[in-house]
Amino acid sequence: MDEKKLAIIATKGSLDWAYPPFILASTASALGYETQIFFTFYGLQLLKKKLELQVTPLGNPGMPMPMGMDKWFPILGMTLPGMQGMMTKMMKQKMKDKGVASVEELRELCQEAEVKLIACQMTVDLFDMDSSQFIDGVEYAGAAAFFEFAGESDICLYI
Amino acid sequence: MADFNQELDASGLNCPLPILRAKKTLNGMEAGEVLHVIATDPGSVKDFDAFSKQTGNELMESKEDGGKFHFMIKKS
Numbered sequence: 001m002d003e004k005k006l007a008i009i010a011t012k013g014s015l016d017w018a019y020p021p022f023i024l025a026s027t028a029s030a031l032g033y034e035t036q037i038f039f040t041f042y043g044l045q046l047l048k049k050k051l052e053l054q055v056t057p058l059g060n061p062g063m064p065m066p067m068g069m070d071k072w073f074p075i076l077g078m079t080l081p082g083m084q085g086m087m088t089k090m091m092k093q094k095m096k097d098k099g100v101a102s103v104e105e106l107r108e109l110c111q112e113a114e115v116k117l118i119a120c121q122m123t124v125d126l127f128d129m130d131s132s133q134f135i136d137g138v139e140y141a142g143a144a145a146f147f148e149f150a151g152e153s154d155i156c157l158y159i
Numbered sequence: 160m161a162d163f164n165q166e167l168d169a170s171g172l173n174c175p176l177p178i179l180r181a182k183k184t185l186n187g188m189e190a191g192e193v194l195h196v197i198a199t200d201p202g203s204v205k206d207f208d209a210f211s212k213q214t215g216n217e218l219m220e221s222k223e224d225g226g227k228f229h230f231m232i233k234k235s
Contacts, residue, residue: 027175030182031213099173099200109179 006035007150009158013042015053015088015103016063020159021046022106029113033154037110038146040120043159044127047119047134051103054088066090111137118145161220161231163195164188170199170227177203178210181232185216188234193219196230203228 006028010021025035039047046053057063057078077083095102110117121140124131131140150156167184169177177198184194196207204221207230211218220231
């Protein structure tokens, strides 16, 4: 049986959206898939050595708020300085309490499982980022390289 | 409960950690050996069933006992 292939494009750089690509890639590897994640635009944040991912309820009415905060704080209250940091802290604590892995841990598991992590060279240049900011083992490529793998993949996800 | 060669306690861990830890433990085992996984994540029941079907490692037993889920996986 040929090895199945999973190709993922990761475009988002917030704490909550960091989970789907790393959860799916690490699980796919455990199931025997050959997996690549192509990080572009804000998804590049997920490759930084020091992750500083945040979560915000702004523009996201679906986000459940702790302690009925949404009833006491009008949405403008969420724009106050420090609010995003506090929400991020609460989310991280909640995840820890529920036994959810950290993004760092899932990323390490992906690397151990030889998931190929590819940074989009064009957006790295666009944001004046530098390969020294990223973890070791990241490869740099463009759209054509993505299609070379994605074209042969069994599952292809845009996240 | 049948005999097993290794035990993995994944209690308190959430998706996908029980599967990832189980896979890692199985990597270090010999074919035919049995891994006993204990988990508290209710999603792990369907997940270990799917893991077994996709990797060929036989799920010999899957049961709930006192709020914990027990899986017996034979390495292929």
